[in-house]
Structures are given as C-alpha cells and as structure tokens.
Amino acid sequence: MDLPEELRLDSPGFLASRPHRVLAALRRDAPVYFDERTGAWLLSRHDDVLYALRDPRIFSSRYGTSPDEREHPELVDTHKVVGSEFLLTTDPPRHTELRNIFKPGFSRAAFDSWEVRLRRCVRETLDELPAAEPFDAYENLARTISLMAICDFVGIPRADAGWVRAAAAEWTPAPRLATVSSIATKTNLTLEEYFTYLLADRARQPRDDLLTAIAGRDDDDALLATKLMFCIDTFVAGDEPTAEGIAGGLGALIEYPSQAELLLSDAALVPGAVEEILRWVSPIPLMCRTTMQDVEIRDAVIPANSYVYLLLVAANRDDEVWERADQFEVRRPNAAKNVSFGRNAHACIGAGIVRRVLRVLLEELIARFEGVRAAGPVERRQNKHMPFITKMPVVLEARSGPR
Numbered sequence: 402m403d404l405p406e407e408l409r410l411d412s413p414g415f416l417a418s419r420p421h422r423v424l425a426a427l428r429r430d431a432p433v434y435f436d437e438r439t440g441a442w443l444l445s446r447h448d449d450v451l452y453a454l455r456d457p458r459i460f461s462s463r464y465g466t467s468p469d470e471r472e473h474p475e476l477v478d479t480h481k482v483v484g485s486e487f488l489l490t491t492d493p494p495r496h497t498e499l500r501n502i503f504k505p506g507f508s509r510a511a512f513d514s515w516e517v518r519l520r521r522c523v524r525e526t527l528d529e530l531p532a533a534e535p536f537d538a539y540e541n542l543a544r545t546i547s548l549m550a551i552c553d554f555v556g557i558p559r560a561d562a563g564w565v566r567a568a569a570a571e572w573t574p575a576p577r578l579a580t581v582s583s584i585a586t587k588t589n590l591t592l593e594e595y596f597t598y599l600l601a602d603r604a605r606q607p608r609d610d611l612l613t614a615i616a617g618r619d620d621d622d623a624l625l626a627t628k629l630m631f632c633i634d635t636f637v638a639g640d641e642p643t644a645e646g647i648a649g650g651l652g653a654l655i656e657y658p659s660q661a662e663l664l665l666s667d668a669a670l671v672p673g674a675v676e677e678i679l680r681w682v683s684p685i686p687l688m689c690r691t692t693m694q695d696v697e698i699r700d701a702v703i704p705a706n707s708y709v710y711l712l713l714v715a716a717n718r719d720d721e722v723w724e725r726a727d728q729f730e731v732r733r734p735n736a737a738k739n740v741s742f743g744r745n746a747h748a749c750i751g752a753g754i755v756r757r758v759l760r761v762l763l764e765e766l767i768a769r770f771e772g773v774r775a776a777g778p779v780e781r782r783q784n785k786h787m788p789f790i791t792k793m794p795v796v797l798e799a800r801s802g803p804r
Contacts, residue, residue, distance in 0.1 A: 556610030
C-alpha cells in the first residue's frame, strides 16, 4: 500500500470514512511516520501512544492538543476564558495542581449520587422512543441523553440545556474556524456570564452537582476564570463524545448481532461491554502533543518542537494488544486497556461521565429490548478530527415479556 496516497488526515472525510484498513497498514508498515500533508508525526501503535501519553515532559500539551490548534495557533488563546488556565493545555506540575481543584466533583460518591438522576433521565428518554418503528438514534437517543446527562452532572438547569448547547457550538472553534474571531469570542463572553452566575449561586446555595463541588466564595479573578473555563470545557468535551459513544455502541451491536444477543441476555456483561464499546468506537479519534526534545521511538528520531498525532483510533485496534482486534467482542477480557480518553496525567477527568452513561443506558436497554437493527445508512460529520455520527436510523425490538 502506498501510504502517502491512502493516508489523508488532512481531509475532513478521512476519519469519517472509518479507514481502519489504512490505519492497520500504518501500524504494520510505518508505526512512527512523518506525514508531509499535516506536517505531523503519527504514532499508531498502542505501546507508542501510551508512552507519549505517560510522559508530558517530552510530549507536551501546552501548545495545543488538536489539529485545528496546530493549523491556527490563535485558537489556543481564543478558545479560552480571558485570564484563565486551561486544564487541557497545561503540563505537570501545574496541571496536577489544577486537576486537584476539580477532582472532588468527579469522586465515586459524586458519580453514585448523580447516577440516580441519570437513570431517571435514561428511562424518561426510552419512554418516548417508538417500539418496533424506525427513529433516529443519534438525535432522539444519543444526543438527548448526552445533553441531559451532562447538564445534570454539571448543574445546568434543564430549561437552559438547549441554549447552552447552541452557545457552546459557536464557542467551539473546530467546526467553524472562519468565524472564530467574530462569533466564538463573543459567545464565550456570554457563557462566562452564565457560569459566573451559576457558580455564585452554588456558593450561596449548595446542591448536588459539579458546580457546587468547585464553587468558592473567595476566588481571585484568575482562579474564577479558570473555573469558568473548566465548566465550559466540561460541557463541550462531555456532550459530543458521550453522544458518539452511545451511537457508536449501538452501531457495534447492529454490526455484530451475535454480540448484541449475548449482551442483551446477560447484564453481567455490561461493564466489559462498556470498555469494548470505547475501544471499538474511539469517541476521540486522536490527540496531539508537541515534543520538547528529540525522542527516539522504534527506529525513528522525532525532533524537538515536532507536532505529534497520537492516533487513538489506530492504537485501540492494535493486534499486538488484542486478539481479533478488528472484531467487536463484549466478552473481551482486556478491553479496558483502551486509550480512548488518554492515560496518566492527562487522562480525561470526565471519562467517568461517558462510562457511567453507557453502563446505565445498556442496563436499561437490556431491561426493555431484545434487539436493535439498522433502518437506514449512518451519516457522519466531515471533520478532520471529530467525525461524529450525525444520523443513525434504527429500530429497537421490545421484549414481549419480563426478562
């Protein structure tokens, strides 16, 4: 295979095409590869990606973590609350200090308390779905649950959910780079004001949510700005990847009906199935880093100040880690080795949101339905690093009686 001709990470349609054949060739023939089209080094083997994720001294996040920030450096500052520190683009030890401020909101107790509201949300959503009739699982299931779930977790009133999602869509620059200066910055200020109000409200009247866990009465301007940035990013980073995990998980069950049958007949398989869905779907296909020094990986030397794509979507199908890596198997014993949300210092602090949503949803699906099948073609966003599902017609087959 001629990799330069097949590999098109510069194209918005490449990852949307689910190019696992090309990525498998990259892993096999050129696991450390300089891509002239993007000007970036590509790591596609699980061990190499894990090495980069584990060593922020060599592989830094401070210069941006997405391809858009590489191509448009102004986004690193524009995609921030003025005066804030951005957890995603800081390195240890400062990253660890900031992370410790927010960790109480992501404790096991916080997730367990939220699960009560989450399960109610999932049940209400499933109540509205047609049985044995086609519907768009992305819009009416994945996006609905992800929005309500993240709002309940953060503490955003449901009445404001639609507005926050619309404002966040304009604030997030990746889909609309041409408008970043005029729209995203303006919208960002609106979101600042909104979350400033919510944080002040929680400082006065604590509730059971993330905002309460991080609210403070004596924050200086810099810390308040950083907390506002974190609130906005938690919503943005939690909403679409959660929806992608839900829709992609349904897609896997449709593609592998024997695995769906296994899962829908045995709730004990749910925890492992969640990890296998995350491995299979890779809701975040890639992360980016900048090398702070020359680094040798396998037989290649990546120079200092190089931009590196960590291809999570490729690493998650590495046949050196998983047998039958291109198969979806709900009983896979080591599915949790996936790198879908990073690892170590920069492991996504909100990964537990996606995992908990998937677990609760699968448990509720098992209780109600005995099968799922496609009702039309899946459509995806044409985007260089966020090729999320945008349409997924399916039919859910209701159980004829109790399990």
